Amino acid sequence: MKEKQRIVVKIGSSTLTHAETGELDLERLEKLVRILTDWSNRGKEVVLVSSGAIAVGRKTMKLEERPKEKAVKQACAAIGQTRLMMVYQRLFAEYNKVPAQILMTKLTMVNDENRRNARATFSELLRMGVIPIVNENDTVVTDEIEFGDNDTLSAIVAALIHADLLILLSDIDGLYTDDPHKNPEATLVREVEYITEELEMMAKGAGSDVGTGGMATKIAAARIANDAGTDMVIANGENIGCLREILSGEPVGTLFYAHKNPRFHLIDYLLKPPTEKT
Numbered sequence: 001m002k003e004k005q006r007i008v009v010k011i012g013s014s015t016l017t018h019a020e021t022g023e024l025d026l027e028r029l030e031k032l033v034r035i036l037t038d039w040s041n042r043g044k045e046v047v048l049v050s051s052g053a054i055a056v057g058r059k060t061m062k063l064e065e066r067p068k069e070k071a072v073k074q075a076c077a078a079i080g081q082t083r084l085m086m087v088y089q090r091l092f093a094e095y096n097k098v099p100a101q102i103l104m105t106k107l108t109m110v111n112d113e114n115r116r117n118a119r120a121t122f123s124e125l126l127r128m129g130v131i132p133i134v135n136e137n138d139t140v141v142t143d144e145i146e147f148g149d150n151d152t153l154s155a156i157v158a159a160l161i162h163a164d165l166l167i168l169l170s171d172i173d174g175l176y177t178d179d180p181h182k183n184p185e186a187t188l189v190r191e192v193e194y195i196t197e198e199l200e201m202m203a204k205g206a207g208s209d210v211g212t213g214g215m216a217t218k219i220a221a222a223r224i225a226n227d228a229g230t231d232m233v234i235a236n237g238e239n240i241g242c243l244r245e246i247l248s249g250e251p252v253g254t255l256f257y258a259h260k261n262p263r264f265h266l267i268d269y270l271l272k273p274p275t276e277k278t
């Protein structure tokens with residue numbers, strides 16, 4: 001793990017906000033920014049995939065519930081994304097690190113020229129020592145062309161830029177053999193060599209987080225990442241320090257091993273129907 005050079009970290013809405021109020025958890029974000037900057041200062045190439053646009057927009061507009069209507073969601077995303085970036089910008093500035101914003105849509109990834117262009121932009125930013133912060137361009141996507149969840153998006157990004165490691169920070173410790181909230185016998189799976197159908201079934205039964213992506217979308221993300229040649233770890237973002245532990249090779253969360261498929265074509269995964277949401 002210490003040797004991993006190009007790393008994508010995904011943080012979900014439930015990890016970057018306080019459960020009680022839905023407001024941003026600044027202490028956690030501060031720690032996240034410090035660790036990512038430190039990795040970048042060590043010469044690693046770091047990409048952050050951050051959710052939270054809709055959650056922050058909703059809070060800003062004082063909406064009681066997560067909006068269901070598309071236009072309201074998209075308006076909230078437009079409001080929240082800039083606020084979120086403002087917070088990241090300020091936190092990274094503390095450490096003299098430059099972040100950049102990349103908003104992606106499935107449509108631009110399906111188009112060969114756009115995809116090549118996106119890859120070149122990532123490469124250039126990473127060469128500059130900048131930390132790209134990625135989200136879906138929620139304000140303009142429609143149901144047919146949305147990634148829908150940032151687990152999938154982060155795996156697509158990892159595949160696009162040939163990352164060595166993808167870390168999904170969630171509100172669950174990793175993949176359990178069953179829903180740990182309901183079954184006290186459920187145990188944490190430490191390592192997954194191959195994603196089998198049986199494992200997929202297990203993930204459907206296991207507990208899911210409160211964001212868009214449940215365990216099923218995380219397994220789908222692992223499939224993309226592993227096929228592309230990227231190792232993936234699901235870990236609990238409650239303790240942001242777990243990022244350091246993961247990179248020191250300590251057993252944290254669930255590790256899905258990469259098996260590069262020589263016939264891997266990102267486009268094949270993009271054209272699949274969106275993963276079932278939980």
Ligand code: GLU
Nearest residue numbers: 051052053054149150212
């Ligand atoms: N793109 C959404 C947002 O920023 C989050 C999607 C997800 O939770 O996976 O609000």
